[in-house]
Amino acid sequence: SDLEDDASDPASSGAAGDKGTVVVGGQDFTESQILAAIYQSLLEDAGYQVQTKLVTTRDVYLPELSKGNVDIVPDYLAGLTDFLNTQKNGPDAEAVSSNDPAATLAALEPLAEEQGISILPPSDATDQNAFFVSQDFAEQNDLSTLSDLAALGEPVKLGAPPDCEGRSDCEGGLTKVYGLDISEIVPLDFASAQVKDAVKNGEVQLGETGTTDGTLEDLGLVLLEDDKGIQPAQNLTPAVNSDFLADNPDLEDTFNKLSEALTTDDLAAMNVQVDLERKKPADVAAQFLEDKGIL
Amino acid sequence: MALVDGVPQCYVDNDWICTRYWTDYRPELVDASVEHLWITVISVLAGLVVAVPLALVARRNAAVESVVVGATTIIYTIPSLALFSLLLPFTGLSPTTVIIGLALYSLTILVRNVLAGLQGVPEEIREAARGVGYSDTRMLLKVELPLAVPVIVAGLRVATVSTVALATVGSIVSYGGLGNLLLLAVGNQFKAQIFAASVLCVALAGILDLGLLLVQRLVTPWTRHAR
Amino acid sequence: MALVDGVPQCYVDNDWICTRYWTDYRPELVDASVEHLWITVISVLAGLVVAVPLALVARRNAAVESVVVGATTIIYTIPSLALFSLLLPFTGLSPTTVIIGLALYSLTILVRNVLAGLQGVPEEIREAARGVGYSDTRMLLKVELPLAVPVIVAGLRVATVSTVALATVGSIVSYGGLGNLLLLAVGNQFKAQIFAASVLCVALAGILDLGLLLVQRLVTPWTRHAR
């Protein structure tokens, strides 16, 4: 529909359609949606016809990416690494991701290669997991880091997805690295309204969300700093089907330009625009590309 | 709260009801509703097309009935996530995945109601039909199915409404119709969108339900004349 | 692969089928199954208890029927996540949240089948009952409901099976029976647990379904004597 008078209708930019179709994959949360929209704009500008398919989990799009049903996905460095690692070596395999982006990338590349996936250079922008408490709780106990919380020495209930248990970037890291006493993991979705409610009304003390979550402040919640670095490097990186990349080598430049320009602050800002100002991801993406002078 | 100027107040307040949302997102809402509608309709029709022969096979004897009803039971208990993942390797990120899944779920309801409907046909009417030389097929088409229509349509209505609800799950493979909007909105607490998508879901279910009721009235005129 | 000694091979290989799992986790499996069972049974019974009066009110006139059926439709289209979040402020992290939610879902199926079943009672039998002086209540209890049993039980069976499946969603408030195990296992790719929980879900659904079938046979002995 061309009801929209926004200047950002990429489909109308000249060269559309003569390089064939590209399927952009991704997950259906705000950030991924914005990045998919940025990818779509870039690709359409490069003359492709673009279809975007946002799905719920990595399980769904990754096999499709390696099969070539999906061509390109904006993904997170450590998340992708861990996924491929456990897929190959089993759920109890030792983590090969770390808080060092270069090392993580080095671990990822061979794993991705095996699946027919190429990893383009990651951006500096990251979206790591993070833990939050209520503003009141933080003020009462003068908390700003996870170490502060551990120093309190009180058992805490953690609201996080069930897979948190034992993970080094979650319950495992919190107990082993920080020495937190986690009495119970209440299974609540990542960054969900439920977990935020539960923290706010004290059913749990600690909740899990992402560093680019723009909504916490409004809800009276605060992040605690990961001062001991248990969170692996979740730098944003384009994952491309290897065959597709081989057929379209010029894409690498396009996406490198994006990765260089993108920062964590950009992500948080764009998230706020979508999550709070309710702008459409496509519009936010177009604005971003224009501001950065990429398009 | 530091918000950019010109953002509509109801977005700022994150109101449930926000007329601005309905105009801003009209194309998305229309597209999603249309997708939701056709996925639902095709799934239920596919389910019905499979359910009727299954029910017919099932009523031949008690053992087959147990197997058929048991099998559809098992399908129904497979969580949609798992079912879709099972289908994914074969059908990929396509509407087919969703449609097959939804059709399979609707089977459970449809098979049982088709069976119950057929069982409800009075024996003397069956005997009269057999007596004048109706073949099994003809009796089915001309007597049993028409008389079973109220119960079958009751099943179709449940199946349709339930499919409208379940179709949202299709968002896991990006063909969830209004479910796509719903899931995104739940993720970022976009209440106006949650509300709009939910209302449209309900409206869709309501319209389909009403439509089926009218169809039933139309095809069972004899029930309107009291004795 | 550096693995701790003495870890069973099927854990190491992450096999789907792992007998060791079943013995190691027996208490968890039993607890989860029991929880699943009682949550399901109570939810469906609660649904039935509400559905019958609703159906009775509904059949008084077409307008009320539309309202009742429409309302249950609306409930059915509310995604479980949303429904549970709506209930959460009132009932908190308790089984009540799950049971109310599941009972509400089962309403849709039950109300329609109770209605369809009652409609299927032959007019001359109703007339005979009215003629000998049956009150509406007595006719309902002694004539209409018994004759509607096959259709009502068909609905109960769908509702039960569907509730067994839906009960897993209760895990979002940590009362999901086997769903709790399932969700954990999906989270950390513990295939033996995914398999065991799924099998138990299916078995539970199958057993309940069969149980209801037997109940139906028991309470409708007259259907066994062919004319």
Added chain:
Amino acid sequence: MSAEVMIRLSGVGKTYDDGTVAVHELDLEVQRGELVCLVGPSGCGKSTTLKMINRLIEPTTGTIEIDGQDVTRQDPVQLRRGIGYVIQQVGLFPHQKIIANVMTVPLLYGESRTTARARARELLELVGLDPATYADRYPSQLSGGQQQRVGVARALAAKPPVLLMDEPFGAVDPLVRLRLQDEFLRLQRELGVTVVFVTHDIDEAVRLGDRVAVFATGGRLAQYDTPARLLGRPADDFVAEFVGSTSGLRRLDVTPLDPAHLEPLDGVRTGDIGAAIDVDSTLGHAMAVLLRDDAGMVGVRDGAQFVGVLTPNGIHRALRAALAEMTEASA
């Protein structure tokens, strides 16, 4: 006298939605303890009339009173509890065994299960169905006539003051029917029940009815009279035709012997008398015996004593006399 009226229909009419006039301006009174038969051609509104009395169908015009009370002012359930009803389509409860179908009604009146069961067994015997064989069957395991008899037993089980019966013996053979009619009449007299009885069998109507209402197509009452007057003085051609050209013969079954029509025994040798019949036989029986053997006459006995002989001419005279008497009575 008006206290004696049990059921009164005044100007009762029923027009269905599509304009069909099923019953037209009907006035009908039934005395307490009376048995009134409704007869008439198929589709003339008999069932509709019956169902209006117990409010299964609401009349479009007129009023219906039972025992002086307007039925439309009464609670239909309470009303029907006081009225037994045998439905034309039989309408047994398919999910209940035969015994339970019959017990249904006494239980409704608050009888204990034991009493109800005993009464049900009694009634099954009465309608000729051995409880040992039939009590525990389901309706679908009975023949058409057997099902119908269960329906009658069910209606009788309540000992209701008013009984509406819609072709209750339509599907049973003449022997069983005769027996049922006799039993039913005995019961009806004994209990003093007021009965409205629909039948299309004019013989049955004449045999059972204290009065008979003949309906014409379109729900019009053509004649309402005692059987004797109906046969002797049909109100119009329609009634005459409906009651049948053989109406004189029908009277054979309802006319008792009259010693006045016997010929004296004088000069008749006992050997000449083929057979003997009782003095309180009907003419019909006399004629049957007369035809059976070749004597041309039949002896008539009062106890052990012969009182005369009956010849074909005697029967003719007796019939004629009965007809004349009727005509006078109705004049």
Added chain:
Amino acid sequence: MSAEVMIRLSGVGKTYDDGTVAVHELDLEVQRGELVCLVGPSGCGKSTTLKMINRLIEPTTGTIEIDGQDVTRQDPVQLRRGIGYVIQQVGLFPHQKIIANVMTVPLLYGESRTTARARARELLELVGLDPATYADRYPSQLSGGQQQRVGVARALAAKPPVLLMDEPFGAVDPLVRLRLQDEFLRLQRELGVTVVFVTHDIDEAVRLGDRVAVFATGGRLAQYDTPARLLGRPADDFVAEFVGSTSGLRRLDVTPLDPAHLEPLDGVRTGDIGAAIDVDSTLGHAMAVLLRDDAGMVGVRDGAQFVGVLTPNGIHRALRAALAEMTEASA
């Protein structure tokens, strides 16, 4: 002669699961074009017998042949297409209008809709239901007797070579029934249909049947004979009782006048003769006329010419003679 047998039951029996013997070792032959009536007390196995012929019920013993072919070797659907069937419970299709209910069968035989509709309208007229009024109603909008007639029309619509009818006129009044019987007999002779006709009305059986089979309880065949012999020489007490104590009277309706039993006109003045009847009337008609007026005799006319007078004694003699004749014939 054996080529003439259309339906042959040999040693046919049916025992239900619970041990009820519905039909016991039945041998029965029906000639081509013959109309056989089955009568007997309620529950004696008439319906069961009928349903075994078109395989709605499978016999437990014996064989059934139609036109020389064992029915169990035939496809039941094909078999039933050649056999019209009127079910005792009427069994109209509630979801089809009256006209569609009747059209059902011709359509089954591949007739065009136009032909089927025309035939259905014809048959509705035949059974006394005006198509203009009833064609577009649903079964629930008809009275009991009207529904039953639609059932008959439906079975006749196929012009089947064999017709099984289970109490087809049980719910209609005597006038309509007489008309239906006449129409039906005409049609049956015209088309040469072979009919097995269940009825509990012995009058109907005698009137319609070429032969009548009387069943006794327990599904035993008590007698299988022409109506005349059945009335004149009942095989046993059961048959005698069933056929009725008034069987002599029943004969009135089937026995024609015989000039031999008339008295001469000599010495009778025309004024003395009450009324006149035709020489080919039945005795029944004669008697009805005789009773109607006071003359004690009735004139008998052949065309314009009086041939004699009939007195009560004459009727008696005629009946006696008919009985004697029958007895000889069956001896």
